[in-house]
Amino acid sequence: MRGPHRRGxxxxxxxxxxxxxxxxxxxxxxxxxxxxxxxxxxxxRLDDLLEHYGGRPTPVTECxxxxxxxxxxxxxxxxxxxxxxxxxxxxxxxxxLLAERMGKRRLIAETGAGQHGVAAATAAALLGLECLVYxxxxxxxxxxxxxxxxxxxxxxxxxxxxxxxTLKDAINEALRDWVATVETTHYCIxxxxxPHPYPYxxxxxxxxxxxxxxxxxxxxxxxxxxxxxxxxxxxxxxAGTFAGFVDTHARLVGVEAAGGAAMSNGVAGVVHGxxxxxxxxxxxxxxxxxxxxxxxxxxxxxPEHAHLGTVGRAEYPSAGDSEVLAAFRLLAETEGIIPAxxxxxxxxxxxxxxxxxxxxGSAVLLTLSGRGDKxxxxxxxxxx
Ligand SMILES: *Cc1c(COP(=O)(O)O)cnc(C)c1O
Numbered sequence: 001m002r003g004p005h006r007r008g009x010x011x012x013x014x015x016x017x018x019x020x021x022x023x024x025x026x027x028x029x030x031x032x033x034x035x036x037x038x039x040x041x042x043x044x045r046l047d048d049l050l051e052h053y054g055g056r057p058t059p060v061t062e063c064x065x066x067x068x069x070x071x072x073x074x075x076x077x078x079x080x081x082x083x084x085x086x087x088x089x090x091x092x093x094x095x096x097l098l099a100e101r102m103g104k105r106r107l108i109a110e111t112g113a114g115q116h117g118v119a120a121a122t123a124a125a126l127l128g129l130e131c132l133v134y135x136x137x138x139x140x141x142x143x144x145x146x147x148x149x150x151x152x153x154x155x156x157x158x159x160x161x162x163x164x165x166t167l168k169d170a171i172n173e174a175l176r177d178w179v180a181t182v183e184t185t186h187y188c189i190x191x192x193x194x195p196h197p198y199p200y201x202x203x204x205x206x207x208x209x210x211x212x213x214x215x216x217x218x219x220x221x222x223x224x225x226x227x228x229x230x231x232x233x234x235x236x237x238x239a240g241t242f243a244g245f246v247d248t249h250a251r252l253v254g255v256e257a258a259g260g261a262a263m264s265n266g267v268a269g270v271v272h273g274x275x276x277x278x279x280x281x282x283x284x285x286x287x288x289x290x291x292x293x294x295x296x297x298x299x300x301x302x303p304e305h306a307h308l309g310t311v312g313r314a315e316y317p318s319a320g321d322s323e324v325l326a327a328f329r330l331l332a333e334t335e336g337i338i339p340a341x342x343x344x345x346x347x348x349x350x351x352x353x354x355x356x357x358x359x360x361g362s363a364v365l366l367t368l369s370g371r372g373d374k375x376x377x378x379x380x381x382x383x384x
Contacts, residue, residue: 004199008030008200010199010306011306011307011311012268012310013275013276013303014196015195015270016195017273019179021179024182026195029098029102029197032098033201036098049093050089050090050208054093056090057212058212059078059081059216062075062220066330066335069334070354070355071355072350072360074350075220075363075364075366076366076368077209077365077367078368079367079368080371081371085371086340087206087209087370088115088190089122091119091202091236092119092120092122092190093205095205096120100127100129105130106131106181107129107186108134108178109174109188110135110170110173111134111167112170113139114139114146115146115295116191117146117150119190120190121155124153125153131153131154131155131156132157133150133155134158134174134177135159136160136164136169138165142294143294160173167298168272168288171272175187191233192206192304193298193303194273195272195274196274199302203239204243205240206237206243207240208240209241210241210242210245213244223363224249224250226250226358228253228365229253229346229349229366230254230346231254231345231367232254232256232305233298233342234300234302235254235302235304235305237369238305238367239304250365251315253314253315253316253346254305255345255348256345257292257318257324259321260298263305263316264317266279269284271300272300275303276300277301278300278301292321292325293340293341293375295342296341317349319345323351325383327347328344328347329379331347332372340370340372340374343366347366
């Protein structure tokens with residue numbers, strides 16, 4: 001997967017649609033990232049933290065029992081085993097190091113379910129940076145435990161009372177903060193979204209997933225997997241995974257939540273600094289995504305995915321809540337792994353398609369983006 005073209009375009013998507021006051025900040029970030037990413041000292045520091053603090057490389061494990069039941073070889077890239085229990089750490093450590101390098105000692109972040117907020121607070125604590133997390137007031141109510149986690153990690157959480165008081169409003173508020181504080185502040189965006197260079201930069205920070213998995217699969221199988229699957233909220237774990245396989249013959253599949261399917265049901269538009277696909281009503285207002293998994297609640301999709309879907313290099317089907325719950329339970333029962341509900345969407349699609357569009361005997365890689373501890377209380381409630 002190459003970089004975006006001029007001004008951060010992936011085909012007709014991407015770009016940099018920001019208030020004039022933010023153009024220099026985006027340009028500064030773009031330049032700083034380009035220099036850092038080419039600097040062996042920066043890369044060595046990042047790799048060292050990912051290894052000794054984050055627990056990388058995460059393993060790839062083969063699911064013998066579940067694979068046999070489905071008639072395929074099923075491999076999992078185990079991001080659930082990384083520190084903080086998901087892939088999000090890869091991105092926030094990268095951005096926090098970059099902020100430090102730019103001399104910006106204050107991080108701001110947006111969060112919906114709270115997972116990116118917790119990750120950002122973790123990286124800020126590690127590097128001794130100040131951290132303020134914007135979170136919709138509704139989400140603050142719903143995700144009390146994650147609010148407390150962020151506070152434990154030394155971050156401040158600011159409830160956003162505008163609009164629908166959820167993720168999209170938190171992003172707007174964070175952008176407003178950034179306009180006023182660019183000199184001292186880095187805005188740490190949590191997925192492959194926002195104005196250029198974020199979709200490209202976050203993908204590069206997450207490509208460690210795909211690069212590791214490519215080598216690990218090859219070692220285990222002797223060939224590349226036939227199908228590579230990841231769940232898609234904004235699309236960062238999928239973008240990082242796909243980056244390792246885009247130049248193979250693997251079928252690339254990003255699975256969205258049925259209630260947040262920006263690819264199937266979205267409309268092209270410009271929101272949050274980028275042109276991409278979004279769930280919108282007839283007046284162009286952004287709709288709220290609905291899903292049992294709070295991490296897939298972004299009502300849009302990253303611009304590179306919008307492009308890969310448009311040109312046909314990747315597919316973006318969706319999975320519904322009940323099949324996701326069934327997949328969650330099946331992985332726990334057959335493999336002793338309780339997944340986060342987000343990657344259970346990817347597994348639900350694999351279960352649905354095994355023996356159909358996934359031929360028997362295929363080798364299928366799923367990025368298990370996170371562990372399910374955060375979801376067990378909800379699943380228990382839904383099963384009662
Ligand atoms: C946040 C999250 C996601 C969704 O974010 P992407 O940017 O689409 O990767 C998926 N899985 C887990 C475990 C998450 O925490």
